[in-house]
Amino acid sequence: MRIAHFGTFDVANYGDLLFPRLLEWRLADIADEIVHISPVGGIRIYRDVPVSHSLADVQRAGSEFDAVVVGGGNIIHDNGTNLATYKSVKSVAYPRLWLGATQLATRQRIPLVVNAPGVPKVPGRTAAPLMRRFASRADYLSVRDTYSQEVLRSIGVPGAAVVPDSALELRDMFTTNAPANLDVPTRLTETLDSRFAAVHINARYKGGDVASLARRLDELSATLQGTIVLIAIGPCHGDDEFAETVAAQMQSDPVVFGAPKAVEDIAYVISRSCAYIGSSMHGFITAASFGVPGLIVASHAAQHKFRGVLAHLDAEERLVSSWDEALNLLGPTGDPSALAPVAIEPALTRINDHWTELRTALQGGTRPITTP
Numbered sequence: 001m002r003i004a005h006f007g008t009f010d011v012a013n014y015g016d017l018l019f020p021r022l023l024e025w026r027l028a029d030i031a032d033e034i035v036h037i038s039p040v041g042g043i044r045i046y047r048d049v050p051v052s053h054s055l056a057d058v059q060r061a062g063s064e065f066d067a068v069v070v071g072g073g074n075i076i077h078d079n080g081t082n083l084a085t086y087k088s089v090k091s092v093a094y095p096r097l098w099l100g101a102t103q104l105a106t107r108q109r110i111p112l113v114v115n116a117p118g119v120p121k122v123p124g125r126t127a128a129p130l131m132r133r134f135a136s137r138a139d140y141l142s143v144r145d146t147y148s149q150e151v152l153r154s155i156g157v158p159g160a161a162v163v164p165d166s167a168l169e170l171r172d173m174f175t176t177n178a179p180a181n182l183d184v185p186t187r188l189t190e191t192l193d194s195r196f197a198a199v200h201i202n203a204r205y206k207g208g209d210v211a212s213l214a215r216r217l218d219e220l221s222a223t224l225q226g227t228i229v230l231i232a233i234g235p236c237h238g239d240d241e242f243a244e245t246v247a248a249q250m251q252s253d254p255v256v257f258g259a260p261k262a263v264e265d266i267a268y269v270i271s272r273s274c275a276y277i278g279s280s281m282h283g284f285i286t287a288a289s290f291g292v293p294g295l296i297v298a299s300h301a302a303q304h305k306f307r308g309v310l311a312h313l314d315a316e317e318r319l320v321s322s323w324d325e326a327l328n329l330l331g332p333t334g335d336p337s338a339l340a341p342v343a344i345e346p347a348l349t350r351i352n353d354h355w356t357e358l359r360t361a362l363q364g365g366t367r368p369i370t371t372p
Contacts, residue, residue, distance in 0.1 A: 001362070003027070003034045004065045006101045007073050007117075008093075009052040010038035010045070011085050012235040015282030016073050017049045017263050018167050023069060023115070024050075025173045026166070026355055030363065035063065037100070039086055039093035047181075048262040055100045067362045068105040070098055071117030072144060072165065074305060076134075078127035079120075083236055095127065102134045113140040113361045116163040116354065118305055119148035128155045135160070140361035142354060145308025163354040164312040164347040167282055170289040174267050182268065183261040188229065191255050195226035198270045198287070200233045200278025203242050205298050207322045214249035216323040221252040223330050226274050228254040231266060233280040235259075275339060277326055281306055284318070291341040294318060295326050312350070315342040 005023055008016045020036050027034070034050075041054035070076075078095050086093040105112035114135075123131050135141055135157040142161040143149050149160050182189075199217065206213045221228045230247055232240035240258040247254045260266050267286050270276055276287035276294040284306075287294035296306045296319045303319060310316045318338070320326045329338045 001031050001066045003031050004068045005034050005036045006070045006097045009036045010040045010043045012045050014233040014266050019072050020050050022166050039089050046262045048264050067111045068101050069113050069115050070101045071115035074118035074120050076117050076119040078123045098134045102137050111139045112137055113358050114138045116142045116144045118144050119151045147304045164351050166351055167285045168289050168344050179264045188255050191227050192272050195274050196229050197224050197226050198273035198276045199228050200231050200280040200283045202239050202279055205279040214246050218250050218252040231257045233283050288342050288344055293339045297326050312347045313342045
C-alpha cells in the first residue's frame with residue numbers, strides 16, 4: 001500500500017514532526033511506502049524525520065496512491081500564517097493541506113482518513129463549505145478534542161470521533177535507552193545523569209518581562225533541586241532564540257538545548273527529567289508517555305487545545321495560567337500530586353481502537369464519489 005500523508009512536516013516544530021514517525025511505525029505492516037506531503041516540502045528538519053514533498057511536486061510526478069491520511073497537528077483551518085518557511089504560501093498553506101488531500105483522494109478514488117488533527121476555529125464563509133466537503137469525503141473522520149468536534153458540528157459536520165493524541169504512544173515507539181546517535185551539547189550530556197527539569201518557554205506565554213521569567217525559573221530550579229534544561233521545542237516560533245535570551249539572565253546556570261537534531265533526542269531528554277514544565281502540548285504529552293510528572297503553562301487565550309489533551313487524561317489540574325501559579329503548585333505548600341505522573345492507560349486503549357478503525361478505513365477499497 002502506498003499512502004499520501006498530509007501535514008506540516010516541513011517546519012521546525014517537534015510536535016508536528018512526530019507524526020511521520022508515528023504513522024510509519026503504526027502502519028509498518030501494511031504500508032509499503034508513505035509519502036509525506038507538506039505546504040512547501042523539501043526541507044530536512046531532523047535527521048530521524050523523512051523529508052516531505054510539496055503537493056505540486058507530487059502532482060508533477062504523477063504519483064499514484066492507495067490511500068490518503070491527513071494529520072495530526074493543529075492544521076484543519078483557513079488561517080494565514082507568519083511562519084518564515086511558508087512565506088511564499090502564507091495565505092493558503094493550511095487550506096491546501098486538507099483541500100489537497102480531498103482533491104487527491106477524490107481524483108484517484110481512494111480512501112481518505114483523518115488522523116485526529118485539531119480544528120482551532122470556525123472557518124470563514126468561503127472555507128466552511130470546503131471544509132464540509134473535506135469532512136464528508138473522509139472514510140474515517142477523527143479529531144483530537146471535543147473543541148474541534150464542536151467546531152465541525154457548528155458548520156454541519158456531525159459524527160467526528162474524538163481521539164487522544166497518538167504521541168502518547170512514544171514510550172512504545174521509542175525506548176528509555178539513549179538513541180544510538182544521540183547528538184546534544186556536551187554539558188547536556190553530563191546533565192542527563194543528574195537531577196534536572198525539562199522546561200519549555202516561548203515568548204507568547206512568558207507572563208511578563210524576560211527578567212521576571214528568568215527569576216521564576218531560578219526559583220523553579222531551587223524548588224525542584226535540579227538544573228533547568230531549556231528545550232527549544234519549536235524553533236520555527238523562535239523558541240531557540242528566546243531560550244538563549246532568558247538563560248542569559250538566569251543565575252542558576254541553566255542548560256540550553258537550543259538546536260535539537262532529532263525528535264528522538266528531544267523525547268529522550270524529556271524522558272530522563274524529574275519533571276516537565278512548559279508551554280508545549282507535545283512536550284507535556286511526551287512527559288506523560290514516559291511517566292514524567294508535568295505541568296502546562298499557557299495563557300487563557302490558548303487553553304482550549306491544552307484542555308483537550310488533559311481531558312483525555314483526566315488531568316485538567318495540570319494546566320496553569322502563569323509561572324507563578326506553577327511555582328505555587330510545585331512548592332512546599334502546593335499540591336504534592338503535581339509531581340506524580342498522570343495515568344495514560346485508558347487513553348492508550350482508545351488510541352489503539354482508533355488505529356484499528358483507521359486501518360480498516362485505509363484498507364476499505366474504493367469509495368463511491370459523491371458530488372458535494
